[in-house]
Amino acid sequence: MFEIEYEIKIGDKTYNQKYPDENDVNNNIFILSGPNDRGKTTTISLLALALTNNNPDKVKNENIKSKLLFLFNQTVFNLNVKLKSHDESIYIEISGNNKNMEYRFKDASMPNPITVGYAKIEDTVDVVFETPGLPEEKIKNTLVDLMHTFNQYKNYCQKYERQLERLIEELTEYNNKESKRHKIEYNISKINNELQVLNNQFELENKKFEEIKDKYAIYRYERAQNRLKELTNQQEELLRRKPDLSNYNQEISDKLNKLSETFSDIKNSLLKLKNILISYNIISEEDYKKIMGVSINKITSIEIRDAFDSLETNLIMKQKQIEKRKEDLSSDWSKYQLLESLIDVLENFIKDDPEIPGLQGQKVSTLLDLLINQKNALENQNEEYKMLEATEKDIPYLLGKIKEFEKLRNQYIQADNRKKTIEGFYDRNHEKIESQLKQISGQIEKARQELSDAFTDYDKLQNKKLPYPPDIEDLYLSQKEKHDGYIKKIEDLKKEKEVQERLLNDYINIEKPNTNMTLEEINNLYKLAQQVEQKLSEYEDNIKKLIDRNPAQGYDKFYEELEKYLAKVVGTISFMHQERKISQINIRENYYKTDDGEIISFSQMGAGSTALNALKIRLEQLLSQKSNKKYVLLLDEISDIDPANFEKLLDFVKEKTKNDEILLTLMTKPANYENVKCQPVGV
């Protein structure tokens, strides 16, 4: 009977497992079949740990010991195991974990299991853990493992190199920045030195300049005064040469105003006398419209003069005719006045309409009608008389105004001619003088400004008298050029210093990469790591070629060391009923070399009857020892044994189980099942 149940944690993963099915627990031989990496070897390894009280050293095989050590050191497990011999004479229960195992035991003499120490188990059970596959396969697996290990190391190297690359990059950048910083600091210090020298030189030059400047200030002020005076004189001279037309303009303007007023009076008079003047042909319709419609600037024109001449002549000519006509109309006018007075009297009586005494019974109304008719007959004469009477004053007035206008017109024309005569002369010099005046005016403005500027420095001297040499201006300008040159150089250097200081700010807080090594040392370390990586890569390649049975040429030293390494890993082999310690495994020529110098070829160790015999003989040796111990047989990877030989091994195990010499046989075998199957083998 056998049962194992465990929980195992590797990293953050937990696996639970229980073998075999409840129906199969009464068997003592099992084969765990299934795909690789599904815990077959783990299961038999945990059983081995349980039976050795977590002490892998009790297992003699080095390969298996390392597997057990891995499980013991790098996993956390809990497990329960139950074991009963085929004849049911003993029963063992084990439960525990990495830290502690507890054991319960019962034999035929005991009614129930009791808790025992590990010593009882050690006295009762011995564990045989074997991997009976082909030597080449086993070695190949070891080589593949080694290749993976080298690959892992190579990855570590690459990771290491990447970090060094970053460090090199950071350090290079840091060194560059430091170098720039030093250069800038050097530049600033150089500028400071230059500034000191320049400032000293400037101080001397400035003293000289200040002395000359004071003298020049007096010279400049005096020169500006003279210049302004000279220009003012020139301006006055030019102004004297420029005629003043303002009086002429005023006279013309006054005359034109008077002329305009008189013309306006004439127009009003014409308007008033229009009917008489037209009806007596004193003025034509055309002339009347011409005069009334003329614009003010045309009143002195020939047309208006001619119209006025004609009007004046006609007025004088027709004046007597008008007076004669007026006399002719005067008797009618007297009659009209009488009739008007009589009508006014009679209208007072019209209401009663009495008879008028002395007029033979005629009534007022009859007489009034008669008088009104007489009056109406004289209406036109009366109107004409009144109109002519009105002209009595107006015509002499109009004539007077026309004469006045002519006089004023002549005066105006004369004044205008005088002005034009003057202007004729003036026009010829006008542009030249105006241009000169404008130029002088600008020069005066500048001279005033210069005087004002010069005064500022002059005033500071508080009337101090400083004689200056005739070439003071040249001296001043030459010294000023030097003085300004120094100022410019100093300013330029200060600006350059500011630029450098701003640049320096960018390099002040540079963080040094966290290393005490120089760039060269890190570079050497990087090259060394690359060399190591390169060699590991070559070793990996050499191993691959060896697995492919095509060892790399020129790597004898490598293969010799590899063979020594394999010998150390394999440690011992079982051959001809004996454990042999080996010193070399020659994979290129497929043989083991023992410590005694014996050569055992792989073919002698083959998986056929030799391998099986080796295992069988070993088991027989163990079982033949006079011991009461029962064996737990753990066989890993039995797939490398051919089927016929496997059957022979199985028969042997069945027999020993029936004889109760073997307590349990647990074997592993790869298979393409989805999950691991725990198949019982009937005894």
Next chain:
Amino acid sequence: MSEEENNNIYEFLKQLLSPEEFELLKEIIKNKGEVDQKNV
């Protein structure tokens, strides 16, 4: 990997690499490729 197995591989590599290379590789493996700031 057990300490013994590690030792076997180290012994193997020691025979193949120069002393400087071997010491560096040991340090790289020990720190799993991480640069130890104390050493740089």
